Structures are given as C-alpha cells and as structure tokens.
Amino acid sequence: MAVVKLTQVINKPVDVVFQTVVDVANFPKWNPTTPSARKLSAGEIGNGTRFELEIKGFGKVEQELREFEPDKRVRLVPSFKLLTGGHRFVFTADGVKTRIDHELEMTPRGVFKVFIPLMGMMGKKNLRDTANALQSYLERT
Numbered sequence: 001m002a003v004v005k006l007t008q009v010i011n012k013p014v015d016v017v018f019q020t021v022v023d024v025a026n027f028p029k030w031n032p033t034t035p036s037a038r039k040l041s042a043g044e045i046g047n048g049t050r051f052e053l054e055i056k057g058f059g060k061v062e063q064e065l066r067e068f069e070p071d072k073r074v075r076l077v078p079s080f081k082l083l084t085g086g087h088r089f090v091f092t093a094d095g096v097k098t099r100i101d102h103e104l105e106m107t108p109r110g111v112f113k114v115f116i117p118l119m120g121m122m123g124k125k126n127l128r129d130t131a132n133a134l135q136s137y138l139e140r141t
Helices: 014-022 024-029 110-140
Strands: 002-010 036-039 050-055 059-069 073-079 083-094 097-108
Touching: 002 110, 014 024, 014 073, 014 083, 014 097, 014 110, 024 036, 024 050, 059 083, 097 110
Parallel strands: none
Antiparallel strands: 002 097, 036 050, 050 059, 059 073, 073 083, 083 097
C-alpha cells in the first residue's frame, strides 16, 4: 500500500474550498491530472455521489464521494479493479484561510502489487500537482 500525505493552506474560506473539491465534475477546470469529468448521480452532491473522471495514466475511472461532512472532510474513492484506496481531504477553517490535510492511498490488487513503489512515486507527484493546482485556481479567483 502506498500512502502519501500533504498539508497545505489556501487563502480562501473553508466553504469555498470544500465546494470546489466536492464539485468533482469541475475538476478539469483546475486539475491538470483530470482532462475530463462528469457527474453520474442525480441530485445534490453528497455522500454516495458518483462521478466519472478521466485521470492521466489511468483512463476513465468511476469515483464516489464518501466520508462526506460539509466543510470538514470528504474522501474520493475509486471503483477500479486494479487499485483500491482514495483521496481523503480534511478541511480546517483558519479565519479566512483553509488548511487541507490530504491523504492519498493507492493499493494495487493482485499481480499489480509489484507496482507499489511506483505507485508511491506517482502518487506523490499527482498529489503535489493537484494541491498546487487547487491552490492556484482558488487564490486566482
């Protein structure tokens, strides 16, 4: 299992940051690792909402929001035969700023377990790029 952690502070209120993260269909607007995305579930965004994301290096992957607590935490969990895990975001309000503690877990299944070291390297780069892009997007707007 590869687990990568990163903490960042974004100069925007927690509700703005949280809404940007959970609106997964809009990831292509700011996330360089996601060329396309679409919402699959009907209704409001919340626990169990499903999306399809095209992720560089992985192709199209269905993902679901779990651990959904508005302005506090959410986990984006892939539905992928070769890999389990997900990206957990924990949000902490700090006045007009928001601290995000990221935890990206990637656990290959079956014969793909030999790729655990590679997953760690890919995960670090992906998480760093995603966090930087989120911060740049939010602080620019």
